[in-house]
Amino acid sequence: MAKDTFVENLADIETNFPQWYTDVVKKTQLVDYGPVKGTMVIRPYGYAIWENIQKELDARFKATGHTNAYFPLLIPMSFFTREAEHVEGFAPEVAVVTHAGGEELAEPLAIRPTSETIIGNMYSKWVQSYRDLPILINQWANVMRWEKTTRPFLRTSEFLWQEGHTVHATEDEAEEETMKMLGVYKEFAENVLAIPVICGRKTEKEKFAGAVATYGMEAMMKDGKSLQAGTSHYLGQNFSKAFDIKFLDKDGALKYGYTTSWGVSTRLIGAIIMAHGDARGLVLPPKVAPVQAVIVPIAAKKGGVLEACAEIKAELEAAGVRVVFDNTDNSPGWKFNEWEMKGVPVRIEVGPRDLEAGNVVIFRRDKCEKGESPRAGVAQTVVSLLGDIQKNMLESARVRRDQRIVKVDDLDGILKGVEGGNFVKAGWCGCRECEDKIKETTAASARVYAENLEHETCAVCGKKAKHTVFFARAY
Amino acid sequence: MAKDTFVENLADIETNFPQWYTDVVKKTQLVDYGPVKGTMVIRPYGYAIWENIQKELDARFKATGHTNAYFPLLIPMSFFTREAEHVEGFAPEVAVVTHAGGEELAEPLAIRPTSETIIGNMYSKWVQSYRDLPILINQWANVMRWEKTTRPFLRTSEFLWQEGHTVHATEDEAEEETMKMLGVYKEFAENVLAIPVICGRKTEKEKFAGAVATYGMEAMMKDGKSLQAGTSHYLGQNFSKAFDIKFLDKDGALKYGYTTSWGVSTRLIGAIIMAHGDARGLVLPPKVAPVQAVIVPIAAKKGGVLEACAEIKAELEAAGVRVVFDNTDNSPGWKFNEWEMKGVPVRIEVGPRDLEAGNVVIFRRDKCEKGESPRAGVAQTVVSLLGDIQKNMLESARVRRDQRIVKVDDLDGILKGVEGGNFVKAGWCGCRECEDKIKETTAASARVYAENLEHETCAVCGKKAKHTVFFARAY
Numbered sequence: 034m035a036k037d038t039f040v041e042n043l044a045d046i047e048t049n050f051p052q053w054y055t056d057v058v059k060k061t062q063l064v065d066y067g068p069v070k071g072t073m074v075i076r077p078y079g080y081a082i083w084e085n086i087q088k089e090l091d092a093r094f095k096a097t098g099h100t101n102a103y104f105p106l107l108i109p110m111s112f113f114t115r116e117a118e119h120v121e122g123f124a125p126e127v128a129v130v131t132h133a134g135g136e137e138l139a140e141p142l143a144i145r146p147t148s149e150t151i152i153g154n155m156y157s158k159w160v161q162s163y164r165d166l167p168i169l170i171n172q173w174a175n176v177m178r179w180e181k182t183t184r185p186f187l188r189t190s191e192f193l194w195q196e197g198h199t200v201h202a203t204e205d206e207a208e209e210e211t212m213k214m215l216g217v218y219k220e221f222a223e224n225v226l227a228i229p230v231i232c233g234r235k236t237e238k239e240k241f242a243g244a245v246a247t248y249g250m251e252a253m254m255k256d257g258k259s260l261q262a263g264t265s266h267y268l269g270q271n272f273s274k275a276f277d278i279k280f281l282d283k284d285g286a287l288k289y290g291y292t293t294s295w296g297v298s299t300r301l302i303g304a305i306i307m308a309h310g311d312a313r314g315l316v317l318p319p320k321v322a323p324v325q326a327v328i329v330p331i332a333a334k335k336g337g338v339l340e341a342c343a344e345i346k347a348e349l350e351a352a353g354v355r356v357v358f359d360n361t362d363n364s365p366g367w368k369f370n371e372w373e374m375k376g377v378p379v380r381i382e383v384g385p386r387d388l389e390a391g392n393v394v395i396f397r398r399d400k401c402e403k404g405e406s407p408r409a410g411v412a413q414t415v416v417s418l419l420g421d422i423q424k425n426m427l428e429s430a431r432v433r434r435d436q437r438i439v440k441v442d443d444l445d446g447i448l449k450g451v452e453g454g455n456f457v458k459a460g461w462c463g464c465r466e467c468e469d470k471i472k473e474t475t476a477a478s479a480r481v482y483a484e485n486l487e488h489e490t491c492a493v494c495g496k497k498a499k500h501t502v503f504f505a506r507a508y
Numbered sequence: 509m510a511k512d513t514f515v516e517n518l519a520d521i522e523t524n525f526p527q528w529y530t531d532v533v534k535k536t537q538l539v540d541y542g543p544v545k546g547t548m549v550i551r552p553y554g555y556a557i558w559e560n561i562q563k564e565l566d567a568r569f570k571a572t573g574h575t576n577a578y579f580p581l582l583i584p585m586s587f588f589t590r591e592a593e594h595v596e597g598f599a600p601e602v603a604v605v606t607h608a609g610g611e612e613l614a615e616p617l618a619i620r621p622t623s624e625t626i627i628g629n630m631y632s633k634w635v636q637s638y639r640d641l642p643i644l645i646n647q648w649a650n651v652m653r654w655e656k657t658t659r660p661f662l663r664t665s666e667f668l669w670q671e672g673h674t675v676h677a678t679e680d681e682a683e684e685e686t687m688k689m690l691g692v693y694k695e696f697a698e699n700v701l702a703i704p705v706i707c708g709r710k711t712e713k714e715k716f717a718g719a720v721a722t723y724g725m726e727a728m729m730k731d732g733k734s735l736q737a738g739t740s741h742y743l744g745q746n747f748s749k750a751f752d753i754k755f756l757d758k759d760g761a762l763k764y765g766y767t768t769s770w771g772v773s774t775r776l777i778g779a780i781i782m783a784h785g786d787a788r789g790l791v792l793p794p795k796v797a798p799v800q801a802v803i804v805p806i807a808a809k810k811g812g813v814l815e816a817c818a819e820i821k822a823e824l825e826a827a828g829v830r831v832v833f834d835n836t837d838n839s840p841g842w843k844f845n846e847w848e849m850k851g852v853p854v855r856i857e858v859g860p861r862d863l864e865a866g867n868v869v870i871f872r873r874d875k876c877e878k879g880e881s882p883r884a885g886v887a888q889t890v891v892s893l894l895g896d897i898q899k900n901m902l903e904s905a906r907v908r909r910d911q912r913i914v915k916v917d918d919l920d921g922i923l924k925g926v927e928g929g930n931f932v933k934a935g936w937c938g939c940r941e942c943e944d945k946i947k948e949t950t951a952a953s954a955r956v957y958a959e960n961l962e963h964e965t966c967a968v969c970g971k972k973a974k975h976t977v978f979f980a981r982a983y
Contacts (some may be wrong), residue, residue: 103558107603127609
């Protein structure tokens with residue numbers, strides 16, 4: 034029953050990226066398809082990545098003064114109609130409960146696609162005075178958006194996420210919160226996921242339904258497409274007016290609060306896969322890898338090998354490394370392939386000859402390089418190597434991305450740019466017609482505004498440019 | 509605006525326990541009612557207790573070899589019909605999605621009331637060989653059971669829980685798992701929640717719909733009623749046959765697996781409130797208290813008081829204590845009442861006279877006692893006191909409970925026993941008629957079997973007793 038030949042062939046990443054993605058998520062057991070169309074099961078190996086993401090993000094939310102709470106899954110349908118843009122954006126995607134406890138409900142209930150409405154309804158009860166502000170609450174939850182075409186992690190009818198919802202006394206404070214959380218996401222994406230991101234404001238067309246302004250962070254995948262990896266919304270008084278979130282201010286006047294919301298989801302796992310993966314499969318950043326190092330014995334029956342593996346495992350665990358000692362009876366070659374496909378950052382090969390010479394062999398997944406290393410102090414070597422891999426993965430991704438940002442002047446330039454797998458910077462006059470024209474012609478959408486205006490004219494109509502915009506094809 | 513008089517009066521715990529409970533959960537801001545009948549919002553103070561519960565339990569699940577995963581919320585209705593007892597038990601409580609994405613669904617979907625069916629469906633794909641076993645997976649999730657009468661934490665249409673689902677090659681291993689997880693729950697209830705529990709097997713009437721055997725842990729509330737605080741089910745081959753979970757065994761034969769499931773929920777927060785609370789409000793065990801110590805300045809404007817409070821706060825934080833320095837402008841008396849109501853285990857009062865004498869005043873919530881304590885080494889004093897409070901709360905609860913377990917011989921004894929707020933041990937012949945008779949006559953239900961048979965005859969029919977059973981009125 035021992036496995037000698039590695040049979041989990043993946044589709045070619047260069048020529049068939051979509052199939053490569055599907056192969057990787059299934060064969061590494063990150064995910065499986067649920068029985069209902071468009072749903073996914075997050076398997077233990079995938080869920081462990083999510084747990085690491087949660088731990089890192091949750092600590093950052095708490096360090097910035099937020100606490101967690103939990104709001105109900107089911108929202109009265111009537112809540113959606115209170116904010117006009119919001120209902121237009123979300124009603125078509127909603128799953129609706131019409132019966133419960135054997136009876137038809139008086140009012141149908143929506144499974145939350147996002148929680149601004151139900152949380153707004155509660156905040157209106159909790160906020161009375163300026164002393165109750167700010168309210169800084171986050172929720173970890175499942176949400177549901179009924180999508181026509183779905184892909185594991187990227188777009189599924191149900192997904193897991195966090196949604197922060199805050200209320201502030203002033204516009205300034207709410208805007209500051211919006212930008213602060215965008216900054217938290219960016220720092221997290223770069224330092225934990227090793228994914229460089231481009232952050233900026235979204236166009237009216239691409240903003241969150243009901244927001245005054247949406248800020249997004251965009252990550253480049255290896256096929257040159259963009260993945261929206263997180264968003265932070267300044268909601269102004271839109272939801273506080275719709276849900277009557279009012280407070281008595283210091284000056285004795287009754288005022289509406291200013292709200293924000295911000296979220297990231299299990300989509301981030303898709304981002305990790307497509308930002309770092311290669312022909313062999315996953316390449317996981319050490320900070321979120323469920324297994325950071327795997328120990329593989331070579332010629333395991335030779336004296337001392339298994340003992341040395343067990344010792345090394347204990348040393349690594351003591352040093353805080355998440356380690357697996359693969360003592361199954363599969364061949365070493367099979368194990369190499371399997372753990373490489375699963376993206377484990379470091380492999381330690383322990384063989385009798387190396388041991389005699391006082392060495393082990395260490396393989397790093399990010400560069401697919403291996404070499405001898407002293408057996409003594411191996412835990413410290415691995416800890417230091419994990420740090421180096423984390424850093425190198427971010428740097429490599431940054432170099433890859435920066436090479437694929439092109440600045441163009443016209444519609445043809447946008448088309449050629451995105452066909453070549455680039456993010457394209459182009460001038461835009463600010464009108465919806467030109468934005469739509471770009472989408473129709475190039476299948477690229479406006480991702481975010483660049484920080485500075487770098488163009489004089491709009492790529493489409495040639496009128497004066499208001500913004501330089503990043504355009505890309507997107508997930 | 510500063511508050512001098514404490515106005516959050518609670519109903520009397522002795523004479524109106526149900527209202528006291530409702531007052532406590534609302535006024536301490538553990539929870540609020542959601543807009544849909546029977547739903548609750550778990551507010552930050554309540555959710556922080558749940559987070560502490562999760563952290564403690566999750567570590568225990570992982571230490572016993574389990575990993576987390578996530579399965580879909582929506583289950584095809586047809587899945588329920590595959591296990592006859594299961595559908596009978598859960599179908600009446602199910603909330604049903606009939607429309608999604610603007611269309612009527614071909615098959616209605618249930619929001620999970622529990623996940624044996626959908627997880628069984630996935631396990632049938634994942635399990636092929638004895639090498640794939642055991643499967644030891646846990647899920648943290650929301651579930652929904654449409655209930656007629658609801659109370660926050662105790663019975664709500666939606667609640668949060670964990671559900672473990674395992675598959676084993678043999679009956680013995682599955683039974684061992686069932687008992688092991690019951691043991692994990694018991695150790696957790698006693699050492700973390702400070703709640704002594706009685707564990708044992710449930711009657712056929714009270715068991716989980718679809719189980720071969722259900723084991724429960726029962727906790728005594730201060731009104732003498734029992735709260736089922738957790739259950740562990742041995743499911744035999746019922747679900748593996750219904751969902752075709754088969755494996756090729758070592759001997760070459762194709763066999764059905766043996767499965768278990770086990771769960772605890774946000775109900776545990778209700779257990780904490782009613783097992784420990786008193787006339788002043790909550791009394792939280794230090795291990796799950798969101799705030800373990802509060803620092804209250806006395807005569808805050810006097811020199812050195814605020815500085816000393818800030819220093820003490822820093823010292824406590826460095827010692828790993830979850831601490832709040834209440835520097836609001838409410839009066840000290842108001843603060844005392846509020847933090848006592850919120851159940852904070854330790855209060856440190858810092859006043860100028862005490863400081864001069866090198867002291868602070870320390871109040872412990874469990875005994876409502878206070879006394880002077882040296883300012884020097886206050887962090888160590890508090891850490892040690894928290895340990896003592898944790899231990900004392902369990903011991904006090906155990907004494908209270910043991911005083912209220914009575915052994916009786918007949919139906920009248922059961923009635924008098926439960927009317928007096930006791931758990932009653934009585935003999936039972938094992939027949940459903942006698943069990944129903946007890947319920948009708950006394951409003952008490954069979955909670956769990958006692959470990960040993962201590963009765964010769966059934967309390968109802970007088971025939972030979974098969975079991976000694978704990979009867980109680982229950983939440």
